Amino acid sequence: MAADIALAVLVVVVVGATIAANIGDTSPPDPVAYALAVVLGGVMLVRRRWPVGTLLATTGVLLAYYTTSFPPVGLAVPVAAALYSAAERGRVRWAVGVSVALLVVSTAARAREGDDLAYLLGYEFVGSAALMASVIALGDAVRSRRGWRAEVRRQARAAELEREREAARRVERERVRVARDLHDLLAHTVSVISLHADVAREALEDDPDTARRSLAAVRAACGDVVRELRATVRALRASDDRAPVPGLDRLDDLVASTRAAGLDVRVEVTGSRVPLPAVADAAAYRVVQESLSNVLRHADARVVHIGLRYSGDGLRLTVRDDGRGPDGEGAGWGIIGMRERLALLGGTLRTQAPPGGGFLVEAEFPPVEAS
Structure with missing residues (x-):
């Protein structure tokens, strides 16, 4: 629980700082934007019990955020913790699927809005995809190492029982x-x-x-x-x-x-x-x-x-x-x-x-x- 609370606070701080930076917008950020940042951090408290639900909830909050005129917060940063949690709990396919869906939807929406395709595909898409892939790989590596340690302990117990x-x-x-x-x-x-x-x-x-x-x-x-x-x-x-x-x-x-x-x-x-x-x-x-x-x-x-x-x-x-x-x-x-x-x-x-x-x-x- 302490680790989950620390992760939730980290998500709130990172997303809140991005909102406060107000990149591309001169109007002060709306308090609702900060409230959505708190929601993104709050779902981290249930990530171990419902990893897929946490990932879907984070994705839904992020999509809802971008339907408004709030300051941009990027694509990968708000969902990074949820992607990591899903991969850590063994839901790698869900993490990869949601990442691909977000990248496709975001790229298509911004291209339709007239963003520069060279910048969009050469920088934004690659950066977001690399960050998503990194956190998914990190979560899967943590899960694999945890499983390896558990197997080592199991084998040690089996060897001890055999010696007895x-x-x-x-x-x-x-x-x-x-x-x-x-x-x-x-x-x-x-x-x-x-x-x-x-x-x-x-x-x-x-x-x-x-x-x-x-x-x-x-x-x-x-x-x-x-x-x-x-x-x-x-x-x-x-x-x-x-x-x-x-x-x-x-x-x-x-x-x-x-x-x-x-x-x-x-x-x-x-x-x-x-x-x-x-x-x-x-x-x-x-x-x-x-x-x-x-x-x-x-x-x-x-x-x-x-x-x-x-x-x-x-x-x-x-x-x-x-x-x-x-x-x-x-x-x-x-x-x-x-x-x-x-x-x-x-x-x-x-x-x-x-x-x-x-x-x-x-x-x-x-x-x-x-x-």
């Missing part, structure tokens, strides 16, 4: 990863504790040494799970990803704890062992851990074979037991989690019950160079 969504997706993926790790860790540890607790309960009276060894294994398993839980909490609190995660370098400890639970675990490594990327190394460890947990809980097996075959095509990991095979209990979240881990790395996981009995887990990791 991506951050939320990363947090969700991290939560899923932590949930998988905790599932694998707790499932394996609880299985080991359960088996040792059963052994200790049965041997408590007949074989105290065995019971003590089983309870010691339970205590060791509890210590391991507490350490891993603390490491997980540290990783969640850390501001970076440098918190250590278990990998195949801890496979011997995992095998030892499983053997202590009474399972004969045999490991065979084929090919030259090469370091895997941290995420693939952790995934391989979790696949072995979950597979051994399933064997302890569901398979009633005696022997488990773990195979690690390194080659230029990556790593092929197999875990096979001689138990009774799947009975519907082992197809829960553990296998789903393993399959999701491999899918995120571009690998595959296959599970099957071989003809000879037992259960087989095969994990194919992508080439080391592509991981």
Whole structure:
């Protein structure tokens, strides 16, 4: 509103000054002429809401002004603000059309009155047309720049929302990863504790040494799970990803704890062992851990074979037991989690019950160079 009031005052002052100059007329200007100048300025107060109406009203007042004997005020100056407002509000066609109509009507009327055509066309027409074109171009440029700024702000907001969504997706993926790790860790540890607790309960009276060894294994398993839980909490609190995660370098400890639970675990490594990327190394460890947990809980097996075959095509990991095979209990979240881990790395996981009995887990990791 302040800008519109300032523009209205400017129009009144400019047109009033032109009237007061009284070019070509010696008689004092009529007060009605000044009143029409005030009307030209007053319509600027509604230019934002009714840009076309403001332009037409200004044109009508100007035509009414020139039907009298008031001092000439020119053609472009009184309508300049209205033309600018119409173009600024996106009504460029209306502004151009009204400008052309005013130029044609004014030139024809003055030529009929006997004005010099050379002066009329070479000076008046060109000057008025240039001023009208300039204010229309200025208004359209302001509108375009305003639209560009709005688009930049919109794109910035969209980019910010996308960054927030991506951050939320990363947090969700991290939560899923932590949930998988905790599932694998707790499932394996609880299985080991359960088996040792059963052994200790049965041997408590007949074989105290065995019971003590089983309870010691339970205590060791509890210590391991507490350490891993603390490491997980540290990783969640850390501001970076440098918190250590278990990998195949801890496979011997995992095998030892499983053997202590009474399972004969045999490991065979084929090919030259090469370091895997941290995420693939952790995934391989979790696949072995979950597979051994399933064997302890569901398979009633005696022997488990773990195979690690390194080659230029990556790593092929197999875990096979001689138990009774799947009975519907082992197809829960553990296998789903393993399959999701491999899918995120571009690998595959296959599970099957071989003809000879037992259960087989095969994990194919992508080439080391592509991981």
